[in-house]
Amino acid sequence: MTHDYKAQRAETLESFASFANEAPEQAVITYQFYPEDVDADWDGLERALQAKGFRTQRDEDEDLLDALIGPVKITAETIWTHEKIATEIALGFDFTPDGWGLIED
Template sequence: MSHDFAAQKAETYAVWDEIAEAADLPDVADIDYAFVPVEGADWDGAEAALSEAGFETARLDDEDGRPYLAARLPDQPATAMAVWLGEEASTRMLLPLGFQPDGWGFEG
C-alpha cells in the first residue's frame, strides 16, 4: 500500500489553520515530527538519514510506553509550508526504513 502524501499534506494544513486561528504563533519555532516503528524498523538507519538531512533525533516512549522516533528541525519559519516541507521530507526518508508518520508539533 502506498502512502497518501496528498491526504497527509491536507491534514497538516488543516491542523495548522486550526492552531493559527486559536493562538498567536511565533515567527520561528523548532518543529518536531513523530514516527512510529513497524516490525523490523531500522532505527539506526533512520537516525542516520535524518541527521544527514539536518534533523535532530531522539528515541522516546509515548505516554503508554510505546517507542517512537522524534525528529526535530530547529529554528524554522513557523508556517504551514515549513511544517509540511519537513514532514514530507522526513516521511519520504523514513517510510522505506519501517517508520510511519504520527504527527508533529512545535516549540517557539
C-alpha cells in the same frame, strides 16, 4: 501500499490553520514516527534523518522517534516541506508518521 501524501498534507494544513493566529514566528518542529516492525532499523533511520539536517530523539518507551528541525520560520508550507522530507525517509525504514508539534525556545 503507497503513502497518501495528499491526505497527509491536507491534514497538516488543516491542523496549522486551527492555531495559525497563535503560532510562534519561529520554533523547532518535531515530527514523530513509529516503527511498523519489531526489527525496525532505528539507527539507519536516525542516520538518514541526520544527513538531511534533522536532530533525532528516541522514545523507546513510547515506541516513537522524533525528528526535529529548526528553529525555523513557522508557516504551514514550512511545516509541510520538512514533514514530507522526513516522512519519505521514515517510510523507507518502515516507520509511519504520527504527527508533529512545535517547540518554542
